[in-house]
Amino acid sequence: MRISVFRKAHFNSAHRLFNPDWTDEKNREIFGICSSPHFHGHNYEVELKVTGELDKESGILIDLRKLKDLLKEKVEDRYDHKNLNVECSEFENKVPSAENLCIEIYQLIRPEIPAVMDIAVRLYETPRNYVEFPA
Numbered sequence: 642m643r644i645s646v647f648r649k650a651h652f653n654s655a656h657r658l659f660n661p662d663w664t665d666e667k668n669r670e671i672f673g674i675c676s677s678p679h680f681h682g683h684n685y686e687v688e689l690k691v692t693g694e695l696d697k698e699s700g701i702l703i704d705l706r707k708l709k710d711l712l713k714e715k716v717e718d719r720y721d722h723k724n725l726n727v728e729c730s731e732f733e734n735k736v737p738s739a740e741n742l743c744i745e746i747y748q749l750i751r752p753e754i755p756a757v758m759d760i761a762v763r764l765y766e767t768p769r770n771y772v773e774f775p776a
Contacts, residue, residue: 645692648708652721655682656737659726680724686765687716687746693758703758715749739766743774 657680658672668676675681689712691703723729725737731745743764754760765771 642695643692644695644702645690646702646705646708647691648689648705648712650687650689650709650712650717652685652687652717653682654685654720654723654725655680656725656732657681658736658738660736680726683766685720685742687712688763688765689750690761690763691754691758692760693755703754711750711753715753716746719749739764739770739772740774743772747774 657677658675659668659678660671663671665676689708691708693702695702720729720742725732725742729737732741735741743762746764747760747762750762751760761773761775763771763773
């Protein structure tokens with residue numbers, strides 16, 4: 642019997658949506674005020690979904706403490722109160738958009754969850770704007 646469990650986490654980060662290969666004008670055209678050279682921040686919410694077969698003996702899919710610890714170590718400790726453009730090497734040559742950040746979080750978590758289980762990451766940049774990977 643397949644079932645999904647979810648765990649949420651929270652972190653605050655600053656970023657600037659900016660492609661250095663583009664002119665300032667093109668960056669403003671594509672990213673609007675999010676391209677400000679003074680950065681801006683978000684109160685991100687991340688939701689981890691783990692799906693797999695329910696263990697008949699224990700009655701659980703995965704220990705929720707494990708998910709809590711993984712999100713703290715791999716996401717909160719890494720991104721909380723950071724400037725993504727300046728302090729996170731994964732964004733040295735990549736725009737720190739919500740989409741790219743969500744994919745990075747997925748790649749940090751995926752190796753830590755048994756391969757027989759599926760995972761998905763949903764990242765809320767605002768209460769009304771969110772992305773999910775894989776789609």
